[in-house]
Amino acid sequence: MSVGLFILVSLVKIALVFFILLTAVAYTVWLERKVVGHMQNRWGPTRVGPFGLLQPAADGVKFLFKEDLTPPHVHKTLYIAAPMIAVMFALTSIAVIPFGNWVAIGDTIYTPLQITDVNIGLLVILGVTSLGVYGIALSGWSSNNKYSLLGGLRASAQMISYEISLGLSLVGVLILSGSFSLREIVQAQSGHFWGFIPKWNIFYGGQFVAFFVYLMAAYAETNRIPFDLPEAETELVAGYHTEYSAMKFAMFFMAEYANMVTVGCLATLLFLGGWSGPIFGPYILQVLLPVFWFVAKVFVFMFIYIWVRGTLPRFRYDQLMAFGWKFLLPVAIANVVITALIVALRS
Amino acid sequence: MVPLSYYLILSGILFACGVTGFLIKRNIITIFMSIELMLNGVNLSFVAFAAQWHALSGQIFVFFVMVVAAAEAAVGLAIIIAVYRTRETLNVDQVNLLKL
Amino acid sequence: MHLILFLIFGAVCVAGAVNLLLQHHPIDSALSLVVVMGALAAEYLLLGAEFVAAVQVIVYAGAIMVLFVFVIMLLNAGEEARSGGSRIAWVIGVPGMLLGGILMSWVLLKHSGTGQVEVGSLPGSPQDIGWLLFHDFLLPFEVTSILVLIAIMGAVVLASHAQSAEKKEG
Numbered sequence: 001m002s003v004g005l006f007i008l009v010s011l012v013k014i015a016l017v018f019f020i021l022l023t024a025v026a027y028t029v030w031l032e033r034k035v036v037g038h039m040q041n042r043w044g045p046t047r048v049g050p051f052g053l054l055q056p057a058a059d060g061v062k063f064l065f066k067e068d069l070t071p072p073h074v075h076k077t078l079y080i081a082a083p084m085i086a087v088m089f090a091l092t093s094i095a096v097i098p099f100g101n102w103v104a105i106g107d108t109i110y111t112p113l114q115i116t117d118v119n120i121g122l123l124v125i126l127g128v129t130s131l132g133v134y135g136i137a138l139s140g141w142s143s144n145n146k147y148s149l150l151g152g153l154r155a156s157a158q159m160i161s162y163e164i165s166l167g168l169s170l171v172g173v174l175i176l177s178g179s180f181s182l183r184e185i186v187q188a189q190s191g192h193f194w195g196f197i198p199k200w201n202i203f204y205g206g207q208f209v210a211f212f213v214y215l216m217a218a219y220a221e222t223n224r225i226p227f228d229l230p231e232a233e234t235e236l237v238a239g240y241h242t243e244y245s246a247m248k249f250a251m252f253f254m255a256e257y258a259n260m261v262t263v264g265c266l267a268t269l270l271f272l273g274g275w276s277g278p279i280f281g282p283y284i285l286q287v288l289l290p291v292f293w294f295v296a297k298v299f300v301f302m303f304i305y306i307w308v309r310g311t312l313p314r315f316r317y318d319q320l321m322a323f324g325w326k327f328l329l330p331v332a333i334a335n336v337v338i339t340a341l342i343v344a345l346r347s
Numbered sequence: 348m349v350p351l352s353y354y355l356i357l358s359g360i361l362f363a364c365g366v367t368g369f370l371i372k373r374n375i376i377t378i379f380m381s382i383e384l385m386l387n388g389v390n391l392s393f394v395a396f397a398a399q400w401h402a403l404s405g406q407i408f409v410f411f412v413m414v415v416a417a418a419e420a421a422v423g424l425a426i427i428i429a430v431y432r433t434r435e436t437l438n439v440d441q442v443n444l445l446k447l
Numbered sequence: 448m449h450l451i452l453f454l455i456f457g458a459v460c461v462a463g464a465v466n467l468l469l470q471h472h473p474i475d476s477a478l479s480l481v482v483v484m485g486a487l488a489a490e491y492l493l494l495g496a497e498f499v500a501a502v503q504v505i506v507y508a509g510a511i512m513v514l515f516v517f518v519i520m521l522l523n524a525g526e527e528a529r530s531g532g533s534r535i536a537w538v539i540g541v542p543g544m545l546l547g548g549i550l551m552s553w554v555l556l557k558h559s560g561t562g563q564v565e566v567g568s569l570p571g572s573p574q575d576i577g578w579l580l581f582h583d584f585l586l587p588f589e590v591t592s593i594l595v596l597i598a599i600m601g602a603v604v605l606a607s608h609a610q611s612a613e614k615k616e617g
Contacts, residue, residue: 078474120573123501130509134481137513141474141520149520156517160510167505180573349453349493352555357457357490359551361483363544364464376473376519380480383511384464387487390503398494406499407579413506414591418598420511424518425605431522437473 009111014095017115021094025257026056032306039310066246071143074243078142083244083251086135090255090262093128096121097265098183100275100291113291114183121182122174125266126167129221133159135255136223136230136240143243151239154317155230158220161324162227166217168332172210172339173201173270186274200273206342209335211271213328215304218263220324222256224305226312227320264301265294272297354395361388375430375437379423386416452493459486473524477515484508495570 030045030052037044045052070079098121100113118124133156140152174180177188191199201207220227231239241252268274277293279286315323361384368381390409397405427437434442463483467476484507491500580588 078478120497120501123498123505127501127504127509130505130513133509133513134478134516137516137520138474138478141516149523153517153520156513156520160513160517163510178574349450350556352552353453353457354490354494355555356552357460359548359555360461361464363548364461364468367544368468371468374473374524376515376524377467377476380467380473380476380515383507384467384480384483387484387507391487391490394491394494394496394499397496403575403579404583406496406576407584409496409499410502410576410580411587411591413502414595417506417511418595420514421598421602422605424514425602427518428522429605437522437524 005108009109010115013111013115017094018091021091021258021261022254024261025254026060028257028260028302029059029253030056031302032309035303035306036310039307060250063247063250068246068248071145071243073144075142075144078138079243080248082135082139082142083241083248083255084135085138086132086255087251087258089128089132089135090258093125093262094258094265096124096182097262097269098186098274099265099294100287103287112183113287117181117183120180122170122180122185122270125262126170129259129262130159130163132255132259135252139244139252140230140240143240145243147236147238148240148242151230151236151242155223155240158223158227158229158320158324161321162217162220162328165213165324165328165332166221168329168336169210169213169217170270171332171336172205172207175336175339175343176201176205176207182269182274186269186276189273190276198273198276200271200276202271205339207271207335207339209331210339211267213332213335214267214271216323216328218267219305219308220320222259222263224256224260225309226315228314229317229320232314260302260305261298264298264305267301268294268297272301351395351399355392358388358392358395361385361391364388373438373440375427375439375442378439379420379427383416383420386412449493453490456486456489456493459483460490471526473519474516477512477519480515481508481512484512497570498573498576 033055034044034052045055048054048058095115096118098112098114098117102110102112104110137152137156140148140155173185177185179185179188189200189204193199193204197203202211223230231241236242241249244252275290275294277289279289281289365381365385365388368384369378372378372381390412393405393408393412397403430442431437436442460483463479463486466479467483470476470479484503488500488503491503
């Protein structure tokens, strides 16, 4: 494959992935409103389009045309930069996520279904998401508002605390697969044991404890219920984005949902076997079915997110910190030790 | 191909900026950040030497420096919070009494 | 190519470091330090130290500097009060530093021999680093873990400081 063709293919992939990601973000919002509505015995959006399906478009137009307020006495540069930082780092991490096998189009193009395959892909995602906290912290600080400041403080303390548990919960998977490359981690999970149970990490390696820790830490990292203390309406008005309006507010919204999608993709890749699943039929189906399985698993993950939101109440802040440090962290460390012992004894 | 000395000069510039910040800044947090900058400059020269001599241990030292920096940041910032509670200032010129 | 990338990220590094000195507000200094660390991570990548680069971003930019920003926000630190430096510092210090810098650069350029560094010349793969860290450097590793433990306890004791009711600490 020549350099020019490589660049062209990469650009097409980038455009496609970002289009799909942004659509997914918009429709996750729709899904959430719809599902939570039905859980609370309401209808959710119904007016715009069939089943309210055009609601995201209407919301987008509304955000674009609303007045963009900048309150007085804010730190101008940081106030404007903060939502951009948040959304930028939220969207960047999708670049290393693989969502299917290699495909051949004609004789000349042979390319993986992934923007770029990095051999430290997992670390790249961890690094990018750990930078995302700046957007929230700085928005809280630069707004010059006590509720925003409290929201920003809570968010940064919460995110650094849970990042440790999150990182440690991934170590077990890394020990089992022996690679940081997301593609190799998925390949290590292919196949079955006892004939029919898929060899996903959540079943096979005894990593369901790690999956549980990851799930909890991921909810805290994305500031979702039951850990949405940074934007707790009942105490902090709207938390760190109290002073934001129009498109700047929409950017925070997008960042939150894009982070949810990333976290879902990561969970799928690390614990649920990525794109593995039954594959049959002609070549075009063999290419598309893995992508379908991948998307289906991510969808299940997102649905659980929304389900939890419709079910659980919010934690108190001291409960949140105690849960993170006194329960999740020891469990994650125990999981690492036990997994390492098993692998060492087996080899 | 970049001569090794370029990397060393860059690391020297970063270290010098750190020292200058340490000397001219009056805010205790900024002084602390200058120390981090010095450590970063040193890290760069470690990695450059590791690449030059094909010895991975140069990169290992960077991890140890990072661990020490993290520990130092945790303790140092805790000290800063304690100082701020008793003195209500972050200016090092005004923190000039040994007792509370 | 390598030289161009080196120069771009080096310029970003130096600009960030100088900006750290020029800014009056600690949060601006903190953010310029984050920029320096990001650019340094790119320099590490150029040297092939991919794992170091990733850890640099995760630990330095993503954890230590967040802690700094957190403390600045928590204490609501304002603009820095400037104390006028002595004139001797300007008259002797600045030219002296420039002279020393030039001298050092000249010595380095003259006497560092023909040492050339290629792009990605020493791939520090996670496997190799892990092997070194847990075999050759096991004792230092354990000692640093004890150091970190002591630091955690010290930070908790210092920051929770019985007398005040609020138990906020990073």
